Amino acid sequence: MKVLPFTIPAAHDKTIMVQEDILPHFYPHLHRHEEIQLTLILKGEGTLLVGNNMHAFAANEIYLIGANMPHVFKSDAHYFETEEAAQAHSLTIFFNTDGKLASLFHLPEFKHITHFFAANYSGFRVPQRCFGEVRDLIFRIREANGMDQFILFFQLLKSLTATGDVAPLSAQVQPRNFSDHEGMRISNIYNYIMQHCHRDLTLEEVAAAACMTPPAFCRYFKKHTRVTFVTFLNEVRINEACKKLLEGGYDSVSAVAYDCGFNSITNFNRVFKTATGKSPRAYAADFLCKAG
Template identity: 55%
Template sequence: MKVLQFTIPVPHDKTIIVQKDILPYFYPHLHRHEEIQITWIQTGEGTLIADNNMHSFQSNEIFWLGANQPHIFKSAPEYFSPKSKKRVIATVIFFNPNGQLASFFSLPEMGSIKRFLQQHTNGFKIPQENVTEIANKMLQIKNSKAGVEQLMYFVELLRIVGEMPLLTPLSTGAQPQKFSEYEGLRMSNIYNYIMQEYEKPITLEDAANIAHMTPHAFCRYFKKHTRHTFLSFLNEIRINEACKKLTNSTHTGIATVAYSCGFNSITNFNRIFKRVTGKSPSEYLDSYFKNVDDQMVA
């Protein structure tokens, strides 16, 4: 999918780009670029869409996005409130293994790392137990002055990540066929609409109107571009948000969360929740807090 193709500006004396973002919210449109992207969410929460898969994100998480992988870090709805004083903070590294670094990655000594990059084109999330180590390495890359020093820290980061076992891809299967930039913008508008309005009883007709299509044409268009039906995508967005609210210490009960995420029936919420997560809401909560307790003990 040709989705807002970005060109990351590369200084003449740099092959690794490091930036720190402090913004009201993350860039709200689907986009992609030739560079691999490593994003450390220092402050912020919301939903990551990578290709056509959704993942919650929160503070102190790190995501690796493959080259040309369509993605959007969609900040939670409260970040877009006119009175919001929230900010997102992130440190991001970009590098293009097929650009000026191509000859470097072709060295025999870089063989294992090059194979790792080729095997993880669908991106992954850094395991939480490794976040501190990778975050510190990213800070070393960002704060290093000399080019050689920065490159050494960068190779060390790749070595550490490359030795991590069982990294779960952010998306599975082949990417959808490529479409025009106009279609990419249209899909971005549809995604944004659903993610902003999921709490309301939005219908297929509502989404079709955003796309300026008939409901029948929209159904075919949406499935072709996302491999989701409109309803399955909407339900995944709602369940994704419900998971975040359930694990928030201020939540006031499963029923309240269900209704606040756009469901009008607890039975329907429980059924869809289990279909999407593989667990009932109560089982999900038990599992979540057990993991939290285990991490505290460790």
């Protein structure tokens, strides 16, 4: 099953779709599809962009992404610097509650499951306490066929709804509808920002890359993402800074700030605390304390 920007072809002989990817790196383009997506990361790390929010992802994590939510699993930069064929490995299940499964999800017995997905429309990371059970079901669904696969899928739905309260992947109010052309345009803008965020990146440069004037770009970006260009750029940079701080090995906090595109340590500290609720040093110390 080939994933295209903002479109995913339907499989006419399957109710649920299972896709295994073994690639040099995860995907370059933001995309969306009508199916709910459940992805098990087996190998690789990078940034998951969902709606207008970013999350660091790594191996042995599972993410559910809601229907029609723009998203992309983007590998860290060093994955694009080598031609190794098996640096990224994922297993994904796609299912559409408004497609062939619609009549099933309208049954009284499925009422709580339907409400669960409606309440968590943007998606969530499967909590660690439920990871083993959900992972094992994903593996079993991959190996099963026919009715056996369908019964395991019911068990998977039950396990997902037992995760309890989970943090949404995106604060976006509702997923927006884009044409494929608009989707590709937004994807290219996101990619440009994420690829060049480590250096001084101006509004004028990004607007020119999008073939717009700065005022027109600002209006377009805010309309389609619900955040300003500066807010999104800062979120990308803070996401990168968080990963560097947690990896350790950095010379100083200021070195992390400058490596992530900030030209002022004062501004970096302010933006970082606004985004995470902690100073960079406290953020790293808190992680080390929990890891210990």
